[in-house]
Amino acid sequence: MKSSLQHVPIIFNYxxxxxxxxxxxxxxxxxxxxxxxxxxxxxxxxSMVLLLLCIFLIISTLIPCALAIFLDETKDVEAKVHDFGPLSNWALASLKYCSLLMHVGDIRRCIEHIESDWRAVTKIEEREIMLKSARIGRFIAIFSAIFVHSGVFSYSIFQAMTLNKTIADNVSVHSLPFAFYDKILDTTRSPAYEIMFMIQCLSTFVVNSIVIASCCVTSVFVMHACGQLKILMSLLDNFIDENEKRDFSQQKFAVVVEHHLKVLR
Incomplete structure (x- = not known):
């Protein structure tokens, strides 16, 4: 039979x-x-200022890109299909952003549950189990952020460094990372190009953060729940002890049931 968890409570810096x-x-x-x-x-x-800024940055790339695809007659079908990828990404990110905004209260409650779980830890073994799960959640979150941001920003910088747009007098100019409807603003001139390039980069950061946030919130919360389930399994493994008195076994059973209900919530 496995040894039981330590019975001496220890106060940790939760x-x-x-x-x-x-x-x-x-x-x-x-x-x-x-x-x-x-x-x-x-x-x-x-928070309100950041919200309005994020909405502005998303729209400032989403709408001009959509107009360039559907209204720009100078683009061929292949170019429009190429530009449709970023447009769909921005559209889906907008829906994800709305979903996240509607569930801010749920995120708050999950964070409060995490805090209460850490506050309730009194055994070294339980803390080690939770820290192990937290490390996995952190790794997934940080790896996802680095992977997505580095990949998309590398693409944006590469696009900006490419001379693939020719205007009058056979002069080539840098193209923007994503499609832009030139009738809104002439991006072939400075500083209009630099302004739109910066706006699209910031918009890319916002959209990437939304996509990453959906994954990272899930990974952190799920791994925390996994840690709680592992603690529950440990309590169940050490529940039966023939040498213990009946009343103490009932007390341990109550602890197991209470922890199980807390995990389900």
């Missing part, structure tokens, strides 16, 4: 452990105004 667990999603959610804010007026104003 705040540091909680921060270690949720830190990656805070980095991702706060810039796009998804991270739950407190009642502070300053934080609420900052």
């Amino acid at each position: 705040i540091e452990d909680k921060e270690y667990s949720i830190q990656p999603i805070r980095w991702l959610l706060r810039p796009i105004s998804i991270w739950p804010v407190s009642n502070s007026i300053k934080e609420r104003i900052l």
Whole structure:
């Protein structure tokens, strides 16, 4: 029979452990105004400003790209099909963003559950189980962020460095990373090109963050739940002990049931 968990309660610094667990999603959610804010007026104003800025950046790339695909008669079918990929990505990211905004309250409750779980840890074995799950969640979140951001930004920079757009007098100019409807703004001239290039890069960061956030929030929360289930399995493995009194076994059974119900919530 496996040895039981230590019975001597130990007080850990649960705040540091909680921060270690949720830190990656805070980095991702706060810039796009998804991270739950407190009642502070300053934080609420900052969150609203970030929200409006993110919406503006998404629209500033989504609408000109759509107009370029559907209204620009100078583009051939192959070019329009090529530009449709980023357009669909921006459209899906917009839907994901709306979904995340509608579930900010759920994210807040999940974070509160994580904090309460870390606060309830009193055994070294339980803390090690939760830290192991937190490391996996952090790895998935950080790896996803690095992989997506580096890949998309590399593509954007490569596109900007390519001379593939020719205007009058056989002068070649740099193209924008994503399609843009020239009747809105003449991006062949400076500083219009530089402004739109910067806006599209910032828009890319927002869209990437939305896509990554959907994955990272899931990974962090799911891995935390896995850690709680592993603790529950450990409690069940050590539940039966022939040398223990009946009343103490009933007490352990109550602890197992309570932990199980908490995991289900």
